[in-house]
Amino acid sequence: MNGDEDLTAEERRALSGLASGPEPPPALEEAVVSRLSERGLIAGRARSRPRPILAWALAAAAGIALFAAGLAVGQRRGAPAAEAAPAVSATRYVLLLYDAPGEPALTESQMTARVSEYRDWAVGLRQRGSDISGEKLAPKALDLGSAAAAPGPEPLGGYFVFSAKDPETALAIARSCPHLKHNGRAELRPIEET
Amino acid sequence: MVRRDRPDAPALSASVTLRGDADEEDRLLVARFIESRDEAAFRALYRRHASFLYRFLLRLSVGDGTAAEEGVQETWVRAAQGLAGFGWRSSLKTWLAGIAIRWWRESRRTAARDAELPDEASLPAAPVIRREIDRVDLERALAELPAGYRRAILLHDVEGYTHEEVAEMTGIDVGTSKSQLSRARNALRTRLSGRKP
Numbered sequence: 001m002n003g004d005e006d007l008t009a010e011e012r013r014a015l016s017g018l019a020s021g022p023e024p025p026p027a028l029e030e031a032v033v034s035r036l037s038e039r040g041l042i043a044g045r046a047r048s049r050p051r052p053i054l055a056w057a058l059a060a061a062a063g064i065a066l067f068a069a070g071l072a073v074g075q076r077r078g079a080p081a082a083e084a085a086p087a088v089s090a091t092r093y094v095l096l097l098y099d100a101p102g103e104p105a106l107t108e109s110q111m112t113a114r115v116s117e118y119r120d121w122a123v124g125l126r127q128r129g130s131d132i133s134g135e136k137l138a139p140k141a142l143d144l145g146s147a148a149a150a151p152g153p154e155p156l157g158g159y160f161v162f163s164a165k166d167p168e169t170a171l172a173i174a175r176s177c178p179h180l181k182h183n184g185r186a187e188l189r190p191i192e193e194t
Numbered sequence: 195m196v197r198r199d200r201p202d203a204p205a206l207s208a209s210v211t212l213r214g215d216a217d218e219e220d221r222l223l224v225a226r227f228i229e230s231r232d233e234a235a236f237r238a239l240y241r242r243h244a245s246f247l248y249r250f251l252l253r254l255s256v257g258d259g260t261a262a263e264e265g266v267q268e269t270w271v272r273a274a275q276g277l278a279g280f281g282w283r284s285s286l287k288t289w290l291a292g293i294a295i296r297w298w299r300e301s302r303r304t305a306a307r308d309a310e311l312p313d314e315a316s317l318p319a320a321p322v323i324r325r326e327i328d329r330v331d332l333e334r335a336l337a338e339l340p341a342g343y344r345r346a347i348l349l350h351d352v353e354g355y356t357h358e359e360v361a362e363m364t365g366i367d368v369g370t371s372k373s374q375l376s377r378a379r380n381a382l383r384t385r386l387s388g389r390k391p
Contacts, residue, residue, distance in 0.1 A: 006379065007322075007351065014327035015351040018336075024248035028263050029240055032270045033233065041274040043231035115260055 027123050090163035092191040093170045098154040100183045117178045122160065125173065132162035132173075154185060161191070220286040228278050240270065243287055246353065247294055253348055254298055256337045261301070269294045284362055288355065292363035295345070302341075320383035327386065335385040343378035350375050 007015070036042040106114060118134075125132045137158050160177070164170035167190070174188045220242070226235040247269055252262035272293050280289055336344055345364070349355045350371075355363075357371040364371070 006376075008324050010326055011323050011383075012351075014329065014332050015347065016354070017329065018253075018332065018348075018352045019249075019354070021249040022252055024244050024266060025259075025263065028248070028266060029237065029244065031263070032240060032244075032267050033237065035267055035271055036236065036274050039271065041231065041271070042233050042236055119260075 027126070090165050091167075091170070092161060092163050092193070093174075094189050094191055095160040095162070095174050095177060096156055096187040096189070097158045097160070097177075097179050098185040098187070099157045100154070100185075103183065114182070121176070121178050125162070130162055130173070132160055134158060134160040217285055221282070224277055224280070224286065227274075236274070239286075243290055244270075246287065247290060250291065250348055250353065251294055251298060253333075253336060253352075254341065254345060256344075265294055265297050265301070268297045272297070284359065288359050288363055291349070291353075291355070295363055320380050320387055323383060323386055331386060335382055338385055339378065339381055342374065343381050346371070346374045346378040347382060351379075 033042060122132050122134060135158060137156055162170075162173060164173060170188060170190075174186065177186065179186055220239070223235045223239045223242075226232050227239065244266060247266050248262055251265040251269075252259060255261040255265070269290060273290055276293075280286070284292075336347065339347070346360070349360045349363075350357065357368045357375070360366075360371045361368045366374075
């Protein structure tokens with residue numbers, strides 16, 4: 001058995017039909033180009049932008065523990081489109097995501113689902129004009145400073161950075177983050193431009 | 195600040211498409227990309243091959259879209275790093291597939307890799323199928339196959355690679371590729387006929 005002649009016509013037709021399978025998500029092209037740009041493999045693009053959320057979310061899915069917390073500021077899903085696009089004079093905000101206290105480790109399938117949920121949320125915002133980006137933080141941290149400044153009990157698992165025209169809009173976007181559904185804590189803070 | 199700098203229709207892509215030779219188009223785009231790291235050239239290459247890479251990795255990872263997207267990204271990063279040394283001993287598509295397969299192997303755990311090609315050679319020969327095969331049933335049966343069998347069928351029977359090309363991209367010899375495909379087809383027919391291996 002060493003070639004197509006070993007397949008029946010029905011088998012050959014069915015198998016070759018799979019060559020027209022699912023297409024990659026449209027956002028993947030931008031994620032690939034951004035990753036190449038960050039590494040200097042493509043000319044002519046700014047390299048100071050934060051890493052796109054897709055790249056981060058996929059890195060998280062590659063096996064690093066996914067952050068799993070949320071802020072008890074609400075369960076609203078999906079900020080209105082008008083809120084997602086920042087104005088020219090927008091303020092940048094950081095949404096800090098803390099791991100949920102006592103949450104058991106996620107299984108692989110749970111992690112995949114969680115990553116998809118976060119990614120879809122951020123990609124949805126970007127498609128509506130937001131500049132949101134995010135990073136997953138490694139679980140280990142180098143502790144600096146005095147003991148009096150010790151962090152709280154929940155580890156900081158990741159963050160998003162985005163622009164919004166005013167605090168209300170920023171809060172609306174933060175409240176729509178799926179992270180909040182997973183019983184953790186988040187913190188929204190304006191970034192001071194220095 | 196919002197970035198909307200996606201060039202939707204690179205002029206380079208339009209100009210080379212007229213030549214009608216897939217391999218020659220790839221050569222021109224690669225040459226342009228190597229020369230100036232041109233984004234439009236890269237996007238044209240991406241659009242020519244990303245569908246195959248995504249589809250292949252998605253099925254290889256049993257429908258894990260996140261893994262497939264990560265695999266596509268990493269394949270292109272490695273390709274962009276290595277294109278200058280690509281000698282065109284194979285087609286660009288074959289070379290990219292080899293990169294994707296190596297990434298996929300690396301991304302899997304050792305235990306999973308060890309179980310990639312379990313010995314199903316002792317399965318009784320399943321009858322060939324002469325009825326129409328439902329696509330959903332076929333996808334499900336493929337997903338149930340050991341990863342190495344799934345890869346063999348995807349590369350040869352779905353994507354149309356020759357045994358020589360499969361051997362090159364997977365690092366096995368031609369005879370091994372043939373025997374793997376034979377066992378993979380038998381395992382697939384076993385599942386499609388409702389028999390549990």
